Amino acid sequence: MTAPSPLSPYDNMSPVAQAAYRSRAAAATLAPLPRAEKDDALLAVADALEVRTAEIVAANAKDVARAREAGTSEAVVDRLTLTPERVRAIASDVRDVVTLPDPVGEVVRGGTLPNGIDLRQVRVPLGVVGIIYEARPNVTVDAAALCLKSGNAVLLRGSSSAYESNTALVRVLRDAVHGAGLPADAIQLVPGESRDSVRELMRARGLVDVLIPRGGASLIRTVVEESTVPVIETGTGNCHVYVDAHADLDTAVEILVNSKAQRVSVCNAAETLLVHQDIADAFLPRALDALAEAGVTVHADERVQTYADASKATVVPATAEDWETEYLSYDIAAAVVDSLEQAVEHIRLWTSGHTEAIVTTSQQAARRFTQLVDSTTVAVNASTRFTDGGQFGFGAEIGISTQKLHARGPMGLPELTSTKYIVTGDGHVR
Amino acid sequence: MTAPSPLSPYDNMSPVAQAAYRSRAAAATLAPLPRAEKDDALLAVADALEVRTAEIVAANAKDVARAREAGTSEAVVDRLTLTPERVRAIASDVRDVVTLPDPVGEVVRGGTLPNGIDLRQVRVPLGVVGIIYEARPNVTVDAAALCLKSGNAVLLRGSSSAYESNTALVRVLRDAVHGAGLPADAIQLVPGESRDSVRELMRARGLVDVLIPRGGASLIRTVVEESTVPVIETGTGNCHVYVDAHADLDTAVEILVNSKAQRVSVCNAAETLLVHQDIADAFLPRALDALAEAGVTVHADERVQTYADASKATVVPATAEDWETEYLSYDIAAAVVDSLEQAVEHIRLWTSGHTEAIVTTSQQAARRFTQLVDSTTVAVNASTRFTDGGQFGFGAEIGISTQKLHARGPMGLPELTSTKYIVTGDGHVR
Secondary structure, three states, X not given: OOOXXXXXXXXXXXXXXXXXXXXXXXXXXXXXXXXXXXXXXXXXXXXXXXXXXXXXXXXHHHXXXXXXXXXXXXXXXXXXXXXXHHHHHHHHHHHHXXXXXXXXXXXXXXXXXXXXXXXXXXXXXXXXEEXXXXXXXXXXXXXXXXXXXXXXEEEEEOOHHHHHHHHHHHHHHHHHHHHOOOOHHHEEEOOOOOHHHHHXXXXXXXXXXXXXXXXXXXXXXXXXXXXXXXXXXXXXXXXXXXXXXXXXXXXXXXXXXXXXHOOOOOOOXXXXXXXXXXXXXXXXXXXXXXXXXXXXXXXXXHXXXXXXXXXXXXXXXXXXXXXXXXXOOOEEEEEEEOOHXXXXXXXXXXXXXXXXXXXXXXXXXXXXXXXHOOOOEEEEEEOXXXXXXXXXXXXXXXEEEOOXXXXXXXXXXXXXXXXXXXXXXXXXXO | OOXXXXXXXXXXXXHHHHHHHHHHHXXXXXXXXXXXXXXXXXXXXXXXXXXXXXXXXXXXXXXXXXXXXXOOOHHHXXXXXXXXXXXXXXXHHHHHHHHOOOOOOOEEEEEEOOOOOEEEEEEEEOOEEEEEEOXXXXXXXXXXXXXXXXXXXXXXXXXXXXXXXXXXXXXXXXXHHHHOOOOHHHEXXXXXXXXXXXXXXXXXXXOEOEEEEEOOHHHXXXXXXXOOOOEOOEOOOOEEEEEOOOOOHHHHHHHHHHHHHOOOOXXXXXXXXXXXXXXXXXXXXXXXXXHHHOOOEEEXXXXXXXXXXXXXXXXXXXXXXXXXXXXXXXXXXXXXXXXXXXXXXXXXXXXXXXXXXXXXXXXXXXXXXHHHOOOOEEEEEEOHHHOXXXXXXXXXXXXXXXOOOXXXXXXXXXXXXXXXXXXXXXXXXX
């Protein structure tokens, strides 16, 4: 047999395709590795991040300077900035990944068929995972560590505003992985800073097994619409808190304020409050005052507006647009509903499908709400802010899927795997 | 609160989008239904198929007549044809689906978090499932029954050559479902016979949750490339049989012939034979004769060709194209490899990732092959023909996924579900 050179079909390929092809080769090496070898490489990565902190911080300083020159907001500059402390924290996160169980090889189901064949479905890596993300350079390391632990090669496409930082980080990661005896190409930056390189990555079906966009709504929409590589949609969160007719008022106020204001910039923060009409008189005056104290502006429907004058709250009239807005700020939309069913209907119509909470003392209402609401997470008497890989005990999170295929909700290491069936017989034929 | 009419955002929508929107409404009704109600509807469907067989067969006769006029091959006409016996068999398949467990509501994982929150991940329907398929009208009923059982609404887009048959079948199914008190729109044909309606279905992201194309390679490629709705790729099978240096010769011949010739038109039939050089002298003469007896033409590399003259086999030289061809006919490509590793390399380069078998008496070789080969199914001393939902004991199959995301290998009812998390607290906040 004269096997064609494995490279031959790709002789004329673009730099992005070449990188993806090298990722595939690395993925083939990673797939059968035992946990210990992957963990050793991760420990080497953590050590290298600490030893080479100065190099990383110096590269980051160039990105930061460029961002300041371009008049970038301080909030964004802060997210971009790496300090020695932050690099240490990133290294510590890598060590946390070492402690997580390896999902690869787990037998998901298995048994013996009536004909005596042994059938096992076992977890295997996805292969090559592409991550397209925005400014935060810590994502570079987090994503690489989770992919390596789950036996996947990763192709990283960060923001061009973090180019120097990401280049330095990936250099450190690759050196460490190579030093530990694993292929450096397990971790690669997508070559090129242009939009074209993103487009090529999105069309690299057959070379890249999945793309995970992490960032704002427009980034995610672009990837979803243009990619031929399968995509896991993440992150958009227009989350609702519904206060039922039967609800403990203290609990309702606490969950509302926590869901909205404990941290406003995150996808699991609440963006809309729905209140059953039977409890509106008792609840809304307290809720509006509590929201005012937390600094939250209320975008209110007509019925909520009737409580505005008697409260300290800043209340503005809601338009239809408010029902679908993910504010990510100290704002909340609010409406009174006639029934649980109307709350469910409102949610179905406007939600991004991330997290919806009900506050109720009624077992019947809780059961009905959890049955009828179809979002990644339905919370009963708990804050929307719990939808999080860390909170769920997954140890780490590559993102929160808001789609239904493959993974839904917070994605940990098992969500970075596929499965294969192993059929074992004694010469069985049909 | 003045809730907008749920229909308002869709006032100007196309017929396909309107149908998809009705599917969504039906899906919302189906999702919380207990198993008994879905099973009753399925039994009503089975009964209706039997009671209204004449109507179905009459409609089918129009399609068959049209196909004959158009000079369609008898094999295709046969696949298109419905007889009273075949309708009875289809009804019987529906009754089999009734006996399968309902995946919806299954707790996939669950427990209590350190803070006392109860966390459960439960199976829920995907929502709206689109099926794009070719001539066989039995797929109409199979797909509808599996989707209904798993609480999904289905949007069916069959071949225009089966239009009359599918229209009659869907009319019968909808009447039965409606008669059982469930929404008729749980089962819909995509309106319109034109290519445009397929294109609209593929772009109905947000309305349709997943598209499953079932048919030839070009149909599947089109859907994969043009759809913004998530797709589950199915079916292409360039399956390999590798005969290791240490293999029982009788077993190897039997598995080879069964994998290739037990039924040649199916995706889990073998298309390439790889033989370790150390066993070639002993195995290939017997293998070639056995393939000749089964009527199989061998597309051979140079080393296999050297055994041709001494055998009864029809042997033609293989070109590179043969390594990637899914013949679906009495043809097989064949090559001698230097090692297990070279066999794996060949498979990685050319496989469609469906099923690969190793025949070996060596535990070490079996273990290495199953670790290194990354296809939906790896068979050890068993025919490739076992990769099948029925054979795997799933009771039914909506297709065989050859992609890594969401589902891989034969897809049964659980693969037609997603999950959601239910978080239950006592007023828990962060």
